[in-house]
Structures are given as C-alpha cells and as structure tokens.
Amino acid sequence: MPPPNLPKQTLLTKFIPILSWLRHYPKQDFNSDVFAGIITAILFVPQGIAYAMLAGLPAQVGLYASILPPLIYAFLGTSRTLSVGPVSIAAIMIASALTAPELAALGTPVEHAIILAVEGGLILLAMAVFRMGGLVKFISHPVLSGFTTGASILIVFSQLPHLLGLNKQQCGYDIACNMGTMNIYAAGLGIFSMVLLLLMGKPLTRTLKSMQLRESLVTGISKTAPLLTVIITTSVVSFFHLYDMQQVAIVGEIPKGLPDLSLSFLANSKEHWIALLPSAIFISVIAYVESVAIALVTANLRNEKISTNQELIALGTANIATAISGGMSVAGGFSRTMVNFSAGARTQLAMIIAVILLALALLSFTEQFTHIPKAALAAIILVAIAPLIKFREIITTLKYDRADATTQTITLLAVLFLGIEEGIALGVIVTIIAFLQRTSLPHIAVTGQVGDSEQFRNVGRHEVTTWPNLLLIRIDENITFANITYITDFISAQIDNKPELEHVVLQFGSVSYVDITAFETLFSYIEALDTRNITVNLADVKGPVMDKFKKMDLDHHLMKGQVFFHSIDAIKALAK
C-alpha cells in the first residue's frame, strides 16, 4: 500500500520538479554543475547588459532579468540545462514594441518593458491552465526559421551604429551621412572586439582541442571571450578617458545592489496594459516556442523529458518574477544554454550557482560596468546573432517543399518590411491557408493488382493488372468538406475514360475520417452514379469509419454497391 501522502507528493513534484531531482542529486555531478555555473555567470553580465541595450532599455533591466527568472526556472522548469534570462530575439521584439507612438504618453520605456513581461507571463500561465500549449504548433518550422532570420537581420542593422559609433538618429538610412559621423575610437574598439570574439570562437576551440584538453574546459576557456572583450575594451576606455575625451558611448552608471522587488506596475493605467497586450502575446509565444525548442535539443541528447505544459508554468512564472524584480521579458537563450550544456551542466544547480555569482557581482562592483563601451556590446550581439541568419535554410526547404519555402520567404520578408509581429502573424496565416489548400488537393490514385498478390499500386507508377468493367480508386487522405469536390471530380473524369465501366471500388485503407459534408456529398454522388448503372463499392474501410457509416444507414446509401473487407475480395467478386 502506498504511503498516504504519496498523491500529494506526486502533484508537488510534478509542478515543482526540483523537489524530485534535488533529493536524488548525485554528488559526482556537483563539480560539473559548479564549473558550468561559473562559465554561464561570466556570460550573464555582458549578455544582460547587451540585450538591455538591444531592447532600448537601461543596462540593469537586463541584469535584473538574469537573477530571479533563472532561479524560478531552476525550481519549476523541466529542462536540466536551459538557461533562462534575457535573449536577443525577445529584446528586438521589445525594442519594436516600444516604438509605438501612443506609448510615450503612458509611461517610461522601463515601465512598458515590465508590463510586457507581466502580461507575457500571465498569457503563458493562462495557456497552461487552458492546456493551449498545442496552439504554438501553428508557428511551424518555416515560420520560425523565416522569423528568426528576419529578426536577426534587424538586430544586425540595429547594432551597426553602436559598433561603429555612428549617429543614426541624425542620419537615418543615409549611408554617406552615417559614415561621416563615425567615431573612429568606437569603431576601433568595436572591430577589435569582433576580431577577438571570432578568434576565440572556432579557431581557439580547434587549437585547444588539438592540445587534448577536456571538452568542458575548452568550452569554459572559449566562452570567457565576451567577458575578456568587455574587460579589455573597458580598461582601454577607462585608461584613456575615451568616454569624455572622444565621446565613445558607454553603458553608464548601473545602480549597485540587488533589484528591489515591487508590484508598482499594478498602478499603471488600463490603457497602458491594453496598448501593450498584442506585443506581449507575440513576445511570450515566441519566447515559449524558442525555449521549448532549445530545451528539446538538449533533452533529446541526454534522453531527458520536457513537459510542454510545465514549461508554460515555469516560463510564465519566470516572466512575472522578472517584472517584479524590475527586469525585461525572459526566455531560454540558445547560445547561453549550449554553453551551459557543453560546459558540463548536469542540472539546474549550475544556473543557481550562476545566479549567486551574478548577485555577488551586482552587490560588489557595478561601478566597473560603467565604462563598458557600447561598441564592444554591439560586437558581442553581432557575433552571437550571426549564426541565426540562415538564408541557406530557405534553399534547403525549397528543395524539399515549395509551399513551405514560400511560407518561410513570406515570413522573412514580412518581418523585414512590415514588422516583427506582422511577420509572425502573416506567417501563421499563410501556414494555415497553405495547409487548407494542400488538403483540398488530396492524393488519389487509380490502382491495379500487383501480379497475383494482395497488393494494389498506382497504375501510373507500377506494372499492374486492371479490368475494363472495374475502376479501383485509392483515396489517400481523410475526406472532408475541403477535398470532397476534388475527389468526386476525379472519379467523374476517370469514369469518362472507361466506357465499359460497371463498378467503382473506392479503396478506403487510408481514410480514417469522413466528415458530414463529405459523407452527404459522396453518397448523393453515388446515388447519381446509380442512375447511370455504375455501382460504387467500398473496400478496406477502417473500423471507426465503418462505425460511423453504419449509423447513417450505409446499405441504403450505397444503392447496389457492397462493402468488401479487402480490395482482393472486390476483385474476386466483380472483375470480368
């Protein structure tokens, strides 16, 4: 007999997974988790500041988003290695949302960002309660891929002015004007940062690996690149006073200490909440889709399980937590998670350690962040984002399927030229239309018998036997309002080619559903054929379909036609 408190515990561990894994935590994992935690903490500082800049927000908003949210996720999330915090795609979506002109009158950018995070969190929790996680499947791979490439291109364009110290506000898209405003010191720091980051990427990794170093150590060393970049460039800026002497843009002062927890966002006006709601929907849904996609990648590699509904709860709560602690919207970050994973993280303990280290940094030395040059941060963003621009994926998709490639291209172009949210929305609509279009052109084949076997194959693709008085038609799809007209038209066209025809046999082996529109249309068509002395028979009908047909008085509707268990029985009975 199970102990009386077992059901309660099961429910608890379901909703708070840490209770389950921490009790059985294997001591030998501890060293790996600590190492991975240190490496990820090193990434948190530059990424947090950079993504806040990308979103058009003060640096601390990104750092605060790296404290409570990963901690919450460590307790509630089902991925062992997902690193939750600020991410580039959400950041550019926030930046895009903040440009809406009506927002200026309603509050400050930080207030907008916090409301976006709360609303996003509530949306994800609502999706969890109503089990609507399945809805996100409409963001199909082509939509997600087109969107990611498009958003990444937008990020590149948003960071080039920072990288080169251009004055985009003054010049807009005038290239010559922009080049005239270039700050040569900023550009130098930016380009130096890019080169350093690129060299410490693949080339360094390859060299270290050839020196037979442990893989997690290789990751650890190469992933200090952003921190190293920041330390070097910041030292140069500080030492030469480039920020005032040469007007190199810097991060500026960051308040010392941990974020205050506050529910003051509740005081914002109803109009303010409503104005941001559409953007919050897009940001949170994309954050969720990308997080789960990343979580699945690492989980599959280690045969762990991801519960999509629990992820909604974890990410929803994490986004509410970021808002309470003055941070921006969060999600699972691809690069950070891969770093965490390949640095050897076994559990979310690694993230807890990373958070503790980041908190210590915020408590002790935020003044060192003041002189970080924006050019270096732009370089960090650009190097992180570049691999997400995948034009080649469109070519690959095109090779496979033209409709999917079209969806991908439309989404990409719409993100670039209509806007990020418009791009996603259009992509989803195109996905649904293309899907409906495709199902309205079902695959149907005229078949014949393969030799003396019980097999039937397409007459167009195989050597098969056919009979003048008999037409075998295999319907390869469920029959619905969307395709029934196509199917009856196809049968009619085939009938016109067979002057001696007496019997049509519809092979229903692939049909597992016939809706009422199709049922009524098909059987009034069968009745009409009966007046022309052509009998329609069915074969290979599946159980569930047959059950439904029987409820509708099938024998009457089939007129003189019969139902055969298998096509071969139809041949034996009808072929002349």
Added chain:
Amino acid sequence: MPPPNLPKQTLLTKFIPILSWLRHYPKQDFNSDVFAGIITAILFVPQGIAYAMLAGLPAQVGLYASILPPLIYAFLGTSRTLSVGPVSIAAIMIASALTAPELAALGTPVEHAIILAVEGGLILLAMAVFRMGGLVKFISHPVLSGFTTGASILIVFSQLPHLLGLNKQQCGYDIACNMGTMNIYAAGLGIFSMVLLLLMGKPLTRTLKSMQLRESLVTGISKTAPLLTVIITTSVVSFFHLYDMQQVAIVGEIPKGLPDLSLSFLANSKEHWIALLPSAIFISVIAYVESVAIALVTANLRNEKISTNQELIALGTANIATAISGGMSVAGGFSRTMVNFSAGARTQLAMIIAVILLALALLSFTEQFTHIPKAALAAIILVAIAPLIKFREIITTLKYDRADATTQTITLLAVLFLGIEEGIALGVIVTIIAFLQRTSLPHIAVTGQVGDSEQFRNVGRHEVTTWPNLLLIRIDENITFANITYITDFISAQIDNKPELEHVVLQFGSVSYVDITAFETLFSYIEALDTRNITVNLADVKGPVMDKFKKMDLDHHLMKGQVFFHSIDAIKALAK
C-alpha cells in the same frame, strides 16, 4: 482536320451554353417547357412581391428582379432547370444589411439594394476570373444548414407581424402590446391564406395523385396555390375596401410597364459602395452556394453537368443585370426550381417563357396588384420557408459527428443572436479551427500481422501476431506541423511499454505528404531514439514521399534504420 472556326465556337458555347443546347433543341421538349414556364410564371408574381417586402423594399424591386436575371441565366447558366430570381434567404440578408444606421445618410433603400446587387455580381465575376469558386467550400454543410435554419427562423419572426397585422414598430418584442395592436381583418386574411396554402400543398397533391393524374399536372395545379391565395384575398380586400375602412396593409401601387434600364447607380458615392461591400460579399457568396447546391440536385437527377466556374459567370452577370433593371439581388430559388423541375421543364426555355408571361403581366395589369394584402404575402413566405427550418438535421449530424454538430449549432445560434453575416463568418472560422484541431489528433494504430498473410491490422481491433523486439506503428494521416508532436508522443508512450524493444517500424502506407516541420521533428526524434539503441525503420513508403525524403539524405537521417518496400519484408528481416 477540324474546321478553322471550331476553337472559337467551343469557347463561345462554353461561355454561352444556350448556343450549344438551343441548336439541338428536341421539338418534343417544347410542350413540357411551355407548361413548366406557365407554372413558374404564376409563382414569380407573388414571390417577387413577397420577397421584396421581406427585404424591406417596394414590390416592383422584386418583380424587376424576375425579368432580366432569369433571362440572362437562361443564356449563360449550365443548369437546365434552375430558376433564378429573388429568393427568401438573400431577401432577409438584404433586410439585415439595410438596417445599418450609417446607410440612411447615403441614399434610399432601393439605391442600397441596387448597389448590393452590382457589387455582388462583380464579386462573383471576380471569383470566376481568379478561379476562386473553390473558396466557397469553407461554407461546409453544417455551416450552410445551421445558417439556413437560423435565417429561416428570423424570416418567420419578421413575417408574423404582417401575417397578423401587428404594429411591431410600436410594440417591439412586447407580446401583449403586439396582440393589442392586432388587426383582426388582416389576421383573418393571413390565417385563411395559410390554411389554403397548406391544404393545397401535400393534402391536395395526395388527392390528385390518387386520381391518377399526370405528375406534372399535379404539380401545376397545386403550385397555383400562391396565385389563388393572392387572387382570393385581394378580391376580398378590394370588394370590402378593407385597405381604407379597416386599415389592412396592402402592397400599394406598382408602376405599370417594364423596368427602365439605367446605370445611374454608378453615380453613388465611394463611401456608399464601401459601406455595402461586406454585406455584398456575404449575400453573393451565399447566393452562389445555394444556387449551385440546388442546380446540382436537379442536374444529378438527370445526369447533367454543372460547371461551377460558369455558374459564377452566369450568376454574376444576372446580378449586374438585376441592378441595371432596378431589381434586387438574385439567386437560384429552391422552391421555384423544384416547381419548374417537377412541372416538367427540360431546358431554360421554360424560364424564358415564364419571363415573357411576367413581362406581359407587368405591361398590362399591375393595378390589380395594388390591393394584395401583406398578410397573404406573409402567409406565402411562411409556408415556403417552414421546410427550411430543420432542427432535426442537428440531431442527425450529432449522431454522425460531434464536431460537425457543434459547428452547426454555433452557426445557428450566432445567426439568431449575433446577426446573419456574423453567423456565417463564425461558422466558417469554427469549421477551420475544428478541422485543424482534428488533423492534430491523427489516427495512429499499433499493428500486428494477420495470421501468415501480408495484412497488418490494429492490435486493438483484430487477432494479430506481435513481437517483443518490434513495434509496428501505422500512421493513418499525412504528417504535418499540426500532428507531428502527437505522433512522436504516441510513439514514445508505446516504447515505454516495450522493455525489450529494438526496432520501430513506421508503416507509411497512408502517408502521402510530410511537411518540412514534420520531417525535421521526426528525424531529430529518430536520432534521439538512436542514442537509446532503438532503431526506427520505414515501410510501405509511397513514391512521392520517398522522392522527397531522398532529396534530404534519408539514409543519414535514419541512422541504422532501413526502408522496407512492404511491412512483411520488415517482419522477415527484424522480428525475433
């Protein structure tokens, strides 16, 4: 060699079908067509006036819609017996469109009605040009049936005040108040009309048939009921001066003569056209759907063909013609077409004769129409509309499919409580959502071998052989973004039940399409299974699917898995 003018002639007869059938017109059909034409003409007068009243328009607008449009359709339509003219469903939709408050400032109700007809005609022609007739399939049977019942109920409520001579304008929905305003003379005429119409329906038909009369003659006699009703009640109203003495509502004066042809609607403002466009879309699409549905019923009975694209052209032109001649939107009417058909019409010549007779009536005795009591017209509408209220259809649908029954009920309720156009729109949206929902829960079965045969069936439904190291899974649907998650979850659940499992065989016999999202998800899932030493194999893969897989380097993605031509080959190779 064909004569040089053949292609031109073929094109002509394609777009003007009358050129083809009139040349080969069989003389023996002439009598039938004349008889049917007379009967239909007798219906045209009361229906034309009644449907104009239903739409809230002067009587002549309905009569004018019964002249040019059926004539145009006779030349362009592909149905031999469809009777085009004013119809009840379009009339109630026009009435509903005319209630929009912003219209009052833009013109008169007749002007609105004419613009609705022109716009509707142009929409149908555009659909023909862009071959978009297929779009109407989204108005599935459940939507159409729910809509028809809902609209018919609205018609009943709109006619009760006329039938009983109530003052609905004064009382609204207050039943007691309405009853207080009842005009006892009008109510008497209305109820007498209903009784007469009902008696001349089934009871008279049955009696005449039992007297061995010819069926077309029986139809002819019973279908004079509306005319007889009008003649009797109008005579009573005229003779006793009920219209002024007792204030019985009458049709009023109708201008004598044929309608003037005019393009004056072109002078209406742009705002006017834009304000009516949404309603015009709904009216024309429903008019088209209902017309084709009726045309197909009669065509199927006589093995004639309907070209759906040519119907768009014919109905589009007919609607432009009705506007030019001062009439309201037209469609194929169900009751009138069935009368025409059962009175023996062989070709559209019957309709041409009906139009000539109606034109003669308009030229010679419109003053006799003046005193037609509205109560009698309401009775005609009610008797015609009652059979369209089919609550039983929802029960039938429910028996067959719960999702379809839900769509039907939602459409019906939305038409009643939200509005006619809103109801159709909601029905279409629900249809698409339900469709996507259903395809995301595909039919999948674990199968086993039937005896020693080459057949495989569902383990849950049949006695079959299975093996501990082998899992056979038949996927019964195309694999897309909508259902791939369900499929991989299903496979995972089955794997957990089989501790000795080595091989999964996916039976692809029913799969004729795998989109890129599904492809990528499936094969990264297969790679993940490979790390657990479970190999995934494919069997029964169709040609087109295999072609695509090969482009994507299938062998690499399948890891150690193989592709078998047929499931039996997989058993021979893998079963232990």
